[in-house]
Amino acid sequence: MPLQEALADLLGAFNQPAILWQLLAIVLCIVGGWGLARLMHRSWLASHQDQHAGLLGLGMASFSRVLPPLLILGLLLVTRTVLQHYQSVHLFALAVPLASSFAVIRTVFYLLRRVFARRGPLGDALQTFEKVFALLVWLGVALHILGVLPDVIHYFEKTELPIGKHRLSLADLVEGTVSIVVLMMLALWAGAALEERLMHVERMHTSIRVVLARMSRAVLILVAVLFSLSLAGLDLTVLSVFGGALGVGLGLGMQRIASNYVSGFIILLERSLTIGDPITLDKYSGKVARINTRYTVLRGTDGTQTLLPNEMLITGVVLNQSSTNRNQRAVTKLTVAYDSDLSRVMPLLEAQPQGVPRVLDTPAPNVLLNAFGPDGYELEVGFWLGDPENGQGGPISDVNRKIYALVQSGDIKLANPAMERRLLDAHLTSLVARHPDAS
Numbered sequence: 001m002p003l004q005e006a007l008a009d010l011l012g013a014f015n016q017p018a019i020l021w022q023l024l025a026i027v028l029c030i031v032g033g034w035g036l037a038r039l040m041h042r043s044w045l046a047s048h049q050d051q052h053a054g055l056l057g058l059g060m061a062s063f064s065r066v067l068p069p070l071l072i073l074g075l076l077l078v079t080r081t082v083l084q085h086y087q088s089v090h091l092f093a094l095a096v097p098l099a100s101s102f103a104v105i106r107t108v109f110y111l112l113r114r115v116f117a118r119r120g121p122l123g124d125a126l127q128t129f130e131k132v133f134a135l136l137v138w139l140g141v142a143l144h145i146l147g148v149l150p151d152v153i154h155y156f157e158k159t160e161l162p163i164g165k166h167r168l169s170l171a172d173l174v175e176g177t178v179s180i181v182v183l184m185m186l187a188l189w190a191g192a193a194l195e196e197r198l199m200h201v202e203r204m205h206t207s208i209r210v211v212l213a214r215m216s217r218a219v220l221i222l223v224a225v226l227f228s229l230s231l232a233g234l235d236l237t238v239l240s241v242f243g244g245a246l247g248v249g250l251g252l253g254m255q256r257i258a259s260n261y262v263s264g265f266i267i268l269l270e271r272s273l274t275i276g277d278p279i280t281l282d283k284y285s286g287k288v289a290r291i292n293t294r295y296t297v298l299r300g301t302d303g304t305q306t307l308l309p310n311e312m313l314i315t316g317v318v319l320n321q322s323s324t325n326r327n328q329r330a331v332t333k334l335t336v337a338y339d340s341d342l343s344r345v346m347p348l349l350e351a352q353p354q355g356v357p358r359v360l361d362t363p364a365p366n367v368l369l370n371a372f373g374p375d376g377y378e379l380e381v382g383f384w385l386g387d388p389e390n391g392q393g394g395p396i397s398d399v400n401r402k403i404y405a406l407v408q409s410g411d412i413k414l415a416n417p418a419m420e421r422r423l424l425d426a427h428l429t430s431l432v433a434r435h436p437d438a439s
Contacts, residue, residue: 022091025079029095033072040067066110069103094145101141105134111189180228187224191217210275211268214293256311257294263310264293273313273320278388280319281312301391321388327360328388332396334403335376335415342369342377345412352402353383358395360384376415 041064076099080092109130143149156171195213267273268291277288279298286300296313298306321328336345346367353365365383372378381403385395406412 019091021087022083022089025083026076026091026095029075029079030072033075034068037064037068037071066103066106069099069106073099073103097141097144101137105137108133108185111185114189114192176228180225183224183228184221187220188217191220208268208271210291211265214265214268256309260294260310263314264291264296267291267296267310267313273318278321280321281308281316284308301393327363327384327386328392329382329384330392330396331380331382332400332403333370333378333380335373335378337376337413337415340377340413346379348406348411349379349381349403352381352406353395353399356383356395356398356402358385358387358390359399360386373415 073096076092076096080089080096083089083092112130140149143152153171156174157169159170161170161173191213194216198209198213201209273279273288273291273296275288275291279285279288281298284298284300284306286298286306288296289299289305290297291310293310295307295309298308300306336342346369349367350365353359354361359365360383363384365381368380368382370378370380381399383395383399385392403412407414
C-alpha cells in the first residue's frame, strides 16, 4: 500500500538519499506550480483587460484558485515519470493522490459557484454540499493511502440490489450517480458560460439571445442525463414509459405550469416583449427586467418587482409603450375661481411645463377647460413625457410647484368654496341690515 511504501522509504533514509531527492522534487513541484499559476494569471490580466473577451475569459478571476493545484498535479506526474527510471518514487504515491484530491475539490467548487452563485453570495445549501463533497473526496484519498480502497471497491462490486427484473451492483449505482453529477455540473457550467457569452453579443436581438441561452442549456442537460445513464448501463428504453407518464402529468396536473413555459418561449421568439420595455398589464405597470421561462419580472417605478406568469402576457391585453409611441401624456388638474380671466390664466398655465426636466417641447403643453364646476372653472394642464418608464411623479410635482408660485403671487386665483360661502353670507347679512323690510 502507498503508506507502507512511504514509511519504508523513511526508515531507509539513513542508508540512501532517495527519500531526500523525492522530498526536494515534491517541494519544487509545489513551489513551481504556485509560481507558474501566479505568472500565468498576471500575464492574462495584462493582455485581457476586458473580462468578457472571448469564452476563455469567462470566470478567469475565480479560475485562478483552480489553476495552482492543477499545475502542481501536472508537475508531480511529470516528475514521477522521470524519477521512477532512476530510483523509488514511493513518496509520490502519497503526494499525487493528495494533489489530485485538492485539484478535484477546487475544480468542483469553481464549477458550482460559476453555475449557482454568479450574481450573489453562496447559499447555505451550496456551502453544505461543498463540505460534504470535500469530506467524501478526502475519505476516498485516505482509503487509497491506507490500501483499503480496493477492498471497498470489491465489496461494492459484489453487493447487488434487486431493481425490478434486473440486479444492479452498488458499484454501478455509485458510478452512475457520480457520472450524472459530474456531467450535469459540466452541462450547467457550459450553459452558464454560453449564456454569459451570448448576452454580450450586441448585434443579436435580446430575445434571440435569451432563447438561444435557454435552449442550449436545456439541450446540454438532456445530453448529459442521457449520456450518464448510458454510462451507468441503464436501458434507455424505460424512459419511454417515464415520458408517457410525464406527458399525462403535464396534461392533467401541470397545465398552467406547462402553459407558462410555452408562453415564455413564444414571447421570446415573437419578440413581442423585450428586456427594458415599459408595459402595463391590468393594474401592473413597469419595465421588463427579466424574462424567464415561467414568469416575467416587472420592475415598477417605485423599485418593487412583480412576477407575472407568462400566460398572462399571452392571453391578456398588454400595453407596450416601446412598441408604439413612447410619448406619454401627463396631466395635473386645478379649479380656478369664476371671477378669473381665462384668456390670461390659460396661457400662463400652458407656459409652466416648459423647461421642466423630462417634459417634451413637441407636442407642446396645452390647457383644457374640462367643465364648469360648482366652485369654479375646472382646468386640465397636459404635457408630454418621452420616458414613461421613469414615472410621472417628478415632472407633475415640478409643474405643480410652478403653478403654486403663480397662486402665491396672485396671478392665479384658485376656487375656495369655504371663502366664497363666507363672502356670500357676509353680503346677505349686510343687505338684510340695510333693508330690514326686504327680509
